Amino acid sequence: MKPQSMLFTIYGEYVRHYGSEIWIGSLTKLMGEFGLSEPAVRAAISRMLRQGWLESRKVGNRSYYSVSERGKKRLEEAAARIYKVETGVWDGKWCIASYNIPEERRALRDQLRKELGWMGFGMLTTSTWISPNNLADHVKELTEAYEITEHVEIFMAEHFGWSDPKQLVQKCWNIEEINEKYKGFIEAYRPQYEEMAESLRQNREVADSYCFVEKTKLVHEYRKFLFIDPDLPQELLPEVWLGKEADQLFQDYYTMLNPGAVRFFETVYEAAPQK
Structure with a gap:
């Protein structure tokens, strides 16, 4: 059980419903219920601070940690998918993200692939990812945040051949x-x-x-x-x-x-x- 992953769960399931901020003492006690030590928790918090998921502030001699705007957005997206409601009939359209990111920005390219996978996209070809859900706005926000809009194209399209839809699913997932x-x-x-x-x-x-x-x-x-x-x-x-x-x-x-x-x-x- 990785401390950083468990912190995401604690923040997403509890802390975000209580103002999104918590005292480090409370946090280490909660994490201690899973056998995680205080040094391990503090190290995970430091990583999340560096990665932009958390923010900190001092009040007297106490440290409080809150979810950043980026973190709140990710937790809300995750909650919407975990506690999903039944969707309607599929309209037959596919959301397609195609990119051509230069080799010198390879780290960003790898990160984009991870994010697309997390959103629910499947890889059709190396640089073409598809989803039967309309995720165009999410991809737009992501590419704007990474400043790679000039390297990415987004489509909502129908598929005319040659695989049938279920075969297409088998290819991508x-x-x-x-x-x-x-x-x-x-x-x-x-x-x-x-x-x-x-x-x-x-x-x-x-x-x-x-x-x-x-x-x-x-x-x-x-x-x-x-x-x-x-x-x-x-x-x-x-x-x-x-x-x-x-x-x-x-x-x-x-x-x-x-x-x-x-x-x-x-x-x-x-x-x-x-x-």
Whole structure:
């Protein structure tokens, strides 16, 4: 469990709902619930500061860390995909991003590929990426932020040949591998969910700290699908698709754990002084 990745989960799931700022003491205590040491947490925070995800301020001898505007945007995008609502009928159009970035800007090119993958694009050719979702505005913002607009073209287009849409999906994404990942998630979390449900039916006491740890781990694991699942419309999914079952399991278990998790967070969290 990487400290920086867990920090994203803590900020996205809790801190952003409480003003997006937290005292370092509260943060290290929360992270300590997962066996992460204070030096490891501080090192991860330093990296996130350098990368522009967090901002810091001192009040007396206390340090507070808040999510930057860039960080807020990323967390909001992630939340919209984790807690997604059912989409309508696919219009048959593909969003296409094509780029030709010079070799001397290779680092930016590699970063663009990572960002496109995170958004849900699949690689059709080395420099042409496609998505069945309208992500044109997101790509525009990204290319403007990286100052590479002169090297990128964005299209919304229909596909006339030669692969059929599902074959196109197979070319751009490893659907079988994603399905296997969902299968692993279901196999790992179904027994935990059923055990928790039974505890609640039997009116057994479940510690709030347990709910906090288990809910945070649940979100942390499910968040990984943002990096591999392109969120395809129903029309493009295979006949056997475990994403729906995994999503329902996630929602049900999350709902069960959330009240206790929030109560525990509130006992540890200290509101930052007004700026």
